[in-house]
Amino acid sequence: MSTSKTVQELNRELAKKLIEEGRTNPQSVYAGKFVGIANGQVVAVADNWDELARRLRQAEPDLSKTFGVEVGRDYDVVEEIWGLR
Amino acid sequence: MPRVLWPLLNDRPIIQVILGLAQGGQQVARNLRADTGAGTAQSGFELLLDEHDCLLCGGIPLQGALLGGAYTGSYPVYLVQVRIPLLGFDQAVPAVGVPAGPAGFDGIACFQFLNRFTYGNFADPGQFGLEM
Numbered sequence: 677m678s679t680s681k682t683v684q685e686l687n688r689e690l691a692k693k694l695i696e697e698g699r700t701n702p703q704s705v706y707a708g709k710f711v712g713i714a715n716g717q718v719v720a721v722a723d724n725w726d727e728l729a730r731r732l733r734q735a736e737p738d739l740s741k742t743f744g745v746e747v748g749r750d751y752d753v754v755e756e757i758w759g760l761r
Numbered sequence: 762m763p764r765v766l767w768p769l770l771n772d773r774p775i776i777q778v779i780l781g782l783a784q785g786g787q788q789v790a791r792n793l794r795a796d797t798g799a800g801t802a803q804s805g806f807e808l809l810l811d812e813h814d815c816l817l818c819g820g821i822p823l824q825g826a827l828l829g830g831a832y833t834g835s836y837p838v839y840l841v842q843v844r845i846p847l848l849g850f851d852q853a854v855p856a857v858g859v860p861a862g863p864a865g866f867d868g869i870a871c872f873q874f875l876n877r878f879t880y881g882n883f884a885d886p887g888q889f890g891l892e893m
Contacts, residue, residue, distance in 0.1 A: 684822065691824055729840050729853030732821055744823040744840055749805055754829040757809065757869070758798040 686716030687743035694718075698747035706747040713743040765847040766883060766890035770794075771865045774882075774889030778870075779844040780810070781818035783851065789814060791867035795880065795889055799871040805855060806838050807874035811867065812858030815839035826857050848878075848893050 690713050697704050712720030712732040720731035725744070732742050767775055774795040781788035791814065799809065805826050820839025827835055836857045843854045854874065862868040878891040 687822075695824065725840055725855055726852040729821060729842070739819055739821050742821050744821055746805065746824070749824075751805070751824055752827065753805075754827045755800050755804050755806070757800065757828055757830040757832050757871075758796075 683715055683741045684743065687713045687741075690716055690718070691743055691745040694745055694747050695749075695751060698749075702748075704747065708748045709746075711745050711747055713745070714741050762879075762892050763848050764883065764890055764892040765845065766885065766888040768888055773866070775866065776845070776870050776875075776889070776891060778808075779846065780814055780841055782842050783844060786819045787817050789818065793868045793870040794863055794866040795870050795875055797872045797875060799869045800873055802873055802876055804871060804873050806857040807854045807871055807877075808841070808843070808856035809859055809862065809869040809871060810839075810841065810856045811862055812837060812839075812860065814867070815841055815856055815858040818842065820856070820858070821853075823855055828857065831863070832859055845891065848891060850893065 694706055698707050710722045710728040712728050714736035719735040722728035722731055728744055736742050767777055775792045776795050777792055779788055779790050818841055820841045823838040823840055825835050825837050838855050838857050840853045841856045844851045880891050883890050
């Protein structure tokens with residue numbers, strides 16, 4: 677198992693917790709925010725994706741160790757892409 | 762207001778974007794099929810790209826998305842820097858990564874992305890364009 681894979685697993689675990697926290701606690705400090713994670717820790721919080729990208733690049737230049745999540749979004753929704761193939 | 766128009770490709774509307782940071786890293790130009798029927802105004806992604814392009818351009822991994830319709834299942838999403846120089850557009854945009862885009866195109870510009878702009882043929886049936 678590579679180091680970066682382990683980091684991504686940590687990142688995804690934290691993202692999952694943040695998503696769950698957003699579901700159960702609308703008063704969460706991260707509710708409605710775009711949260712950047714690096715090396716298993718929250719390193720950036722922003723109001724939109726563009727801002728988050730800039731902050732994450734500053735916090736962790738190795739983007740393979742980063743991860744982003746929108747807290748409060750329902751990630752269980754199925755998004756339809758109509759017949760295009 | 763700046764406007765850019767592209768000729769139809771395979772008789773379909775397209776937009777051309779440059780993926781990747783302007784300074785440093787890999788940059789690639791891509792023809793994306795403009796499709797207002799892809800996703801909604803509230804989708805968690807704005808583009809659909811070949812996953813290889815997302816990685817090539819230094820995409821930041823995001824929480825994945827569930828797709829239905831032409832693509833079904835769980836797919837990775839990346840935050841990708843997208844530029845349309847003639848419009849001065851240069852922003853990080855969430856893009857879902859798929860094994861291959863629709864035939865004849867490099868990907869899809871979904872409704873949420875097109876909806877950032879005024880879009881249409883601007884009275885020229887042979888072209889499609891965006892205006893900021």
